[in-house]
Amino acid sequence: MKKALILYDSVYGNTKKVAMSLSRGLEAGGLYVDSNFIEDFDIRGLNNYDIIGIGGPTHYHGASKKMKSFLNKIKHLKMEGKYGFAFETKGEFRLAGSAAKRITRYLNKINLKIVHPTITGIVLDQEGPLKDATLDFMEQVGLNISDKVNNSNSQSKLNRRSKN
Numbered sequence: 001m002k003k004a005l006i007l008y009d010s011v012y013g014n015t016k017k018v019a020m021s022l023s024r025g026l027e028a029g030g031l032y033v034d035s036n037f038i039e040d041f042d043i044r045g046l047n048n049y050d051i052i053g054i055g056g057p058t059h060y061h062g063a064s065k066k067m068k069s070f071l072n073k074i075k076h077l078k079m080e081g082k083y084g085f086a087f088e089t090k091g092e093f094r095l096a097g098s099a100a101k102r103i104t105r106y107l108n109k110i111n112l113k114i115v116h117p118t119i120t121g122i123v124l125d126q127e128g129p130l131k132d133a134t135l136d137f138m139e140q141v142g143l144n145i146s147d148k149v150n151n152s153n154s155q156s157k158l159n160r161r162s163k164n
């Protein structure tokens with residue numbers, strides 16, 4: 001069974017909710033899932049996972065301070081052969097910025113294969129709530145990601161078989 005890890009930052013709990021819904025979707029798709037707050041996770045554990053999703057709130061148009069310091073800790077790692085994706089929450093206004101864009105840059109740096117475009121949950125105000133139906137949507141996104149990971153696995157098996 002493939003193992004996924006969801007790491008999040010969250011001040012008011014909205015990004016945590018998004019993280020939990022993504023996790024539920026991944027689980028529904030047959031993956032084993034662990035989730036953790038970024039500051040509670042020992043980065044030596046990253047190697048135990050096939051898929052790593054990292055997300056946080058958008059602060060000052062980019063990633064939160066905690067997220068930036070976490071990304072700095074992981075930027076020298078090399079994680080060949082694993083999948084990654086980034087998620088975020090933010091307000092719905094022009095020039096809101098994006099935490100997930102910055103996270104994606106780091107996922108690329110550590111050679112994760114990006115399995116889904118940046119995933120955004122919109123908050124109606126700084127402390128929430130999330131826009132209606134966001135959590136259902138996130139569950140579906142998690143399910144789609146697990147499908148992609150499972151199918152690409154069978155696809156590479158097929159490719160290997162046709163080469164032999």
Ligand SMILES: Cc1cc2nc3c(=O)[nH]c(=O)nc-3n(C[C@H](O)[C@H](O)[C@H](O)COP(=O)(O)O)c2cc1C
Nearest residue numbers: 010011012013014015057060061089090091096126
């Ligand atoms: C210090 C601070 C700066 C923020 N800056 C932005 C911003 O630049 N763009 C934006 O869309 N939202 C901004 N927000 C709103 C956050 O995106 C929102 O609080 C967050 O999505 C809620 O997620 P959380 O409950 O997981 O903390 C800011 C919030 C805080 C507390």
